[in-house]
Amino acid sequence: MQKPQRLIPAAALDSGFPAVCVVPAAGSGVRLGAGVPKPSRKIGGLPIAVRTLRMLLRSWKFEEVFMPVEPTRIAATQRLLSRHGLSGVRVIAGGRTRSESVRNAFGQVRPGKKVVLIHDVARPFLDSRHVREVLRMARKKRAALLAQRSTATVKQTSGAAPVVLRTLDRRCIYLAQTPQAFSYRLLQAGYAKNDWRPERFTDEAGMAEAAGFKVWLVEGPSSNIKITTPADLCLAKALLKAGANALK
Ligand code: CTP
Ligand code: MG
Numbered sequence: 001m002q003k004p005q006r007l008i009p010a011a012a013l014d015s016g017f018p019a020v021c022v023v024p025a026a027g028s029g030v031r032l033g034a035g036v037p038k039p040s041r042k043i044g045g046l047p048i049a050v051r052t053l054r055m056l057l058r059s060w061k062f063e064e065v066f067m068p069v070e071p072t073r074i075a076a077t078q079r080l081l082s083r084h085g086l087s088g089v090r091v092i093a094g095g096r097t098r099s100e101s102v103r104n105a106f107g108q109v110r111p112g113k114k115v116v117l118i119h120d121v122a123r124p125f126l127d128s129r130h131v132r133e134v135l136r137m138a139r140k141k142r143a144a145l146l147a148q149r150s151t152a153t154v155k156q157t158s159g160a161a162p163v164v165l166r167t168l169d170r171r172c173i174y175l176a177q178t179p180q181a182f183s184y185r186l187l188q189a190g191y192a193k194n195d196w197r198p199e200r201f202t203d204e205a206g207m208a209e210a211a212g213f214k215v216w217l218v219e220g221p222s223s224n225i226k227i228t229t230p231a232d233l234c235l236a237k238a239l240l241k242a243g244a245n246a247l248k
Helices: 048-057 071-083 098-106 128-141 184-193 204-210 230-241
Strands: 019-022 065-069 090-093 115-118 143-149 155-157 164-167 174-183 216-219
Touching (some): 048 065, 065 071, 115 184, 128 174, 174 204, 184 204
Parallel strands (some): 065 090
Antiparallel strands (some): 143 174
């Protein structure tokens, strides 16, 4: 049985360096339903995109923030963001998959010694402390992501039949969240090794792993939910009530 990994304490890491932020928001929100695009969907009176961007902007002084959206929604998103004082965010055309949307944004980042932080628009309840921890870990180790320790017992199947192949050791299982952050050069090398076609990866950490890089975990909070289904909206309301990411 493998020993569970030790995570590096945040206090051991440095701070204050150049970083850019990418906030993928080009999904179609099919599972949430209701016709309203997910980034514009309001929770507690504020659009999800506004909550997520405000949280990110108060966490770090990013050089630039890019938000890939569905190409037909660029103008509407710009209007929404400027109504909330967020016109500095660069709204660009996303791709067919999440990873293509992030790649499109990465293509607009000016090369240099900096960290690129990627955070899904659909996770508005993150707190600044975790944003900074992931940034610092990426600065130190070049590739980092927030991940939650599994509370579930995980069964692995062959994928072909619903028959258990093995039960994974729960102490070694982490569920990937965002943010994920990388040195510019590592992410560039990851894309290059995959011919700039990242669509088979569901997150950038996966692409970095496949390219042979070591990716470090920062333990994330269970409150950092991804709003995916209508049930998540109920959970979101409860989190707001409990004071998570409380915004006026
Ligand atoms: N995303 C993106 N570009 C895509 C697809 C998804 O930027 N082509 C973003 C979404 O906007 C979201 C994140 O990736 O912030 C995670 O995706 P998900 O939770 O699956 O959201 P949606 O794709 O919008 O939802 P659904 O899959 O239910 O349609
Ligand atoms: Mg999706």
